[in-house]
Amino acid sequence: MPRDLGGGGLDAISLALMDRELGRAAFALQYAVARPSNILRACRGDQIERYLLPAIRGERVECLAMTEPGAGSDLRAMTTRAVRDGNDFVIDGRKHFISYADVADFAVVFAATGATGTARGPRKLLTSFLIDKGTPGFTVRRGAEAVSHRGFHHCELAFDACRVGADQVLGAIDQGFEVANTWLGSTRLTVAAQCVGRARRLLDIMRERATMDDAEALADSAAEIAAAELLTLDAAARFDRGAMTDADAAMAKLHASETLGRVADRALQILADEGLREDRPVARLWRDARVERIWDGTSEIQRLIIARSLLRPREG
Numbered sequence: 001m002p003r004d005l006g007g008g009g010l011d012a013i014s015l016a017l018m019d020r021e022l023g024r025a026a027f028a029l030q031y032a033v034a035r036p037s038n039i040l041r042a043c044r045g046d047q048i049e050r051y052l053l054p055a056i057r058g059e060r061v062e063c064l065a066m067t068e069p070g071a072g073s074d075l076r077a078m079t080t081r082a083v084r085d086g087n088d089f090v091i092d093g094r095k096h097f098i099s100y101a102d103v104a105d106f107a108v109v110f111a112a113t114g115a116t117g118t119a120r121g122p123r124k125l126l127t128s129f130l131i132d133k134g135t136p137g138f139t140v141r142r143g144a145e146a147v148s149h150r151g152f153h154h155c156e157l158a159f160d161a162c163r164v165g166a167d168q169v170l171g172a173i174d175q176g177f178e179v180a181n182t183w184l185g186s187t188r189l190t191v192a193a194q195c196v197g198r199a200r201r202l203l204d205i206m207r208e209r210a211t212m213d214d215a216e217a218l219a220d221s222a223a224e225i226a227a228a229e230l231l232t233l234d235a236a237a238r239f240d241r242g243a244m245t246d247a248d249a250a251m252a253k254l255h256a257s258e259t260l261g262r263v264a265d266r267a268l269q270i271l272a273d274e275g276l277r278e279d280r281p282v283a284r285l286w287r288d289a290r291v292e293r294i295w296d297g298t299s300e301i302q303r304l305i306i307a308r309s310l311l312r313p314r315e316g
Contacts, residue, residue: 006056012236016193023197039183042171063104065095076124082111091162101140101155106132126176130168137162148288188249192232192256199225199260202267217266228256247309254302257292264289
């Protein structure tokens with residue numbers, strides 16, 4: 001967050017380097033030092049004193065509620081709805097796989113608020129809301145135990161005739177995609193940088209046990225990690241210049257997350273039975289690596305973003 005709001009004022013490259021080092025540690029540490037999401041920069045008026053500034057000071061914690069059962073990374077497939085009722089909105093629906101919801105004080109919730117006609121048919125319009133814990137009709141439950149990231153809990157959120165005022169809209173009504181897109185780019189850089197850090201730690205572990213018989217695995221891992229780091233830092237530098245595109249962030253996230261998966265598999269192969277032990281870091285890093293290709297946009301979504309950026313000039 002910028003200094004004029006009370007934040008540290010770090011640039012994107014500094015944040016990427018910090019996230020790279022955090023990636024080497026257990027996710028429980030990242031959970032403990034969770035920072036407010038850039039999405040809160042969309043706060044306006046009284047929302048700044050109620051949500052943004054307390055989050056920066058560490059007095060309040062937020063969670064982001066996008067993912068739904070059956071919808072995954074397709075935001076337009078979400079079924080959570082917010083219906084206008086006078087000066088209020090009434091929200092009904094379910095979210096799942098929501099990180100930090102058990103310790104959050106409020107949630108940034110995305111819901112469908114209408115539709116617009118396009119050449120391909122109706123397209124949902126989304127709106128984001130700031131909803132406090134304890135609001136009637138808003139329930140948080142612990143989700144199922146996950147294979148990875150056991151250092152924190154995934155939660156399920158239920159909205160049953162949950163009524164919120166129009167003053168709790170984050171951004172503009174029906175402009176939820178615009179709010180989300182300003183956040184998704186930076187969070188994909190976070191994922192990419194942390195994947196680089198995890199892959200680096202795995203490479204360090206591999207070097208301690210490897211022999212020349214493992215030359216190919218070591219060489220491929222080192223080259224792929226270096227490429228992933230350069231892609232991530234280049235995207236961060238572009239972000240600082242105000243020139244980063246969705247494709248830049250997508251390429252960094254795609255390459256870094258898939259590199260981590262390959263490096264983790266090679267490390268497990270080299271360490272063999274020791275790598276499978278739950279009391280060793282390789283097993284945890286191997287388990288944690290898999291979700292990186294799913295959250296904050298699956299690898300398939302990243303490839304779509306990249307392909308569209310290449311084909312759009314031809315279409316225009």
